[in-house]
Amino acid sequence: RRHAVALIPGDGIGPEVIDASLEVLEKVARLHGFALDMTRFDWSCDRYLATGRMMPEDGIDQLRPHAAILLGAVGWPARVPDAVSLHGLLLPIRKSFDQFANMRPHRLLPGATGPLKSEAFDILCIRENTEGEYSGAGGRIHVGTPAEVAVETSIFTRRGVERILRFGFEQARRRSGRLASVTKSNAQKYSMVFWDEVTEEVAADYPDVTVSRYHIDAIAARMVMAPETLDVVVASNLFGDILTDLGAAIQGGLGFAPSANINPDRSQPSMFEPVHGSAPDIAGRGIANPVATLWSAALMLDHLGEEAAGRSLLAALSAVTAEGRLRTPDQGGRACTTDVARAVADRLS
Amino acid sequence: RRHAVALIPGDGIGPEVIDASLEVLEKVARLHGFALDMTRFDWSCDRYLATGRMMPEDGIDQLRPHAAILLGAVGWPARVPDAVSLHGLLLPIRKSFDQFANMRPHRLLPGATGPLKSEAFDILCIRENTEGEYSGAGGRIHVGTPAEVAVETSIFTRRGVERILRFGFEQARRRSGRLASVTKSNAQKYSMVFWDEVTEEVAADYPDVTVSRYHIDAIAARMVMAPETLDVVVASNLFGDILTDLGAAIQGGLGFAPSANINPDRSQPSMFEPVHGSAPDIAGRGIANPVATLWSAALMLDHLGEEAAGRSLLAALSAVTAEGRLRTPDQGGRACTTDVARAVADRLS
């Protein structure tokens, strides 16, 4: 079996965590009897500064033949505005390949410590990734005057809301059979009441799944006070964005938070990336935490149908975090990126 | 000195926490040599079910002559939809009196325990309370069909954004001189870029205040991972709503979270209320935690210019929580609402 994987290391610590992961990926593939045909795309802020584009004009077409994309991090705000870097590379990929489900698991890896007293939680956040509050619709009038007004419009389509909810219900069915749907329908009476209605309709097709509805403020508090009561959480683009950073926080920080941008239709590539950004402050020092990227790579292997390899990578990763000898500075240790990755490779079996 | 205070006990546990607070308020006033002329308004879901209105048609005019409003809780979703109860009582008060600054202090009272390992934080969240994401503008087309689209429009005015930021900078000046401004300007390029621009302009008038800008996802994570790094936090209606529930969570739950809806122009009443709701599940059992309401009452005394009385109430409250003998069930104890309030009254001096 062969799988074509596009690598986009990107900016800052992105190339460091991607490079460190390659050895692990190659070894796990060898052990499990498949090949990863990896092609590297050096699309980044550096490229933008040299050529005026984050990626070539036919970048999306170049990515299309791959089964998956593994991305490091995009952005370097001090040199290139986020509006240019994110909207020139990360967001067009999510959008062009209609990767509508952004999945982020939140639990503590063995040995990891989080900021909460509670350590027994296992949440899967599913964020709508293509519309809603980040539709980019809006405008400003009387700019720069006392009379200025700015509007930003959230756009929700039935297709968009329905498919993310169905995706969530499918996941809930495979896990505990519990799903939390997130809105703010007491204050946003068009978009969020609509979301509630679609939730109710879709729920009718999944009588085996128990649905709870939460307002975003209440579920944010719950993630901190009683995270063990949540399982699958489905939320809009903005609400999911917030909840998944909160999820990253409770699982020990961004260094431990993986993500998958999924289009379940396998004719288009899905993308896997750590939740963290390019972290310019520590870039170039070889101390970035590779755990989030390695976990994202395990999610990628699952998606490629190599579940045994995915499990084996996650087991090796967990063995290294459980042992606790090798921690990068974000976790209070002194290990470097490649030390951790090499230890994970050594544990693979 | 005399101060006219309107009491709106409201629904569920609202009347319980308000009633319990009266004895404390009367005693602190007596000790500090002023009088509170309290008028009770039994506006509630009960009233709605009996008369078809949450409050009389001239309700706002009846409240206007008061210097402050102390509110318990509004809503009883099983009997009256939130759209009716909140939009029929709570929200019209905030709006009619232009209570644009919703202030919520987040710190652990002595003896209180939160879900975080970190206990040394002292945050003041200031939420815009009149516009933004809760403007109520939007619509739906092709309702109930596969082609349905719902839009919800956030409206930000320069007056609205500027006054909440100025309010925040004034608070920051009185505290640590640090202010965090919250946006999501990398994804919402009209409303949030506007907010960033106004922040920069207002900041120019406060060279003594250090401003940090955070995206909502990042600051939500920070409130959990490093809350001690935050001081005054200024956010839009939605972002402030989320952050203050998160703040309530880290300070030990809604039972401990007070709030003030302020219009600094004292010709209109400001309103003080616990962040918690009417909690129908425990209503009528006399076990609601009165701490949030008593703390809100202390904020009210400050606003009325009775700072010494406010300090004395907060000191008595802190003495009771520090002692830890009387805890309501939400805090793992067996005390009832009136036990706690009476102990606070006893401690007043």
Ligand SMILES: CC(C)[C@H](C(=O)O)[C@@H](O)C(=O)O
């Ligand atoms: C960088 C930004 C556009 C991005 C997002 O909001 O999607 C990030 O916050 C994330 O969560 O992946």
Ligand SMILES: CC(C)[C@H](C(=O)O)[C@@H](O)C(=O)O
């Ligand atoms: C009940 C609801 C309308 C209210 C709000 O969003 O303002 C509540 O969540 C709050 O935080 O006071």
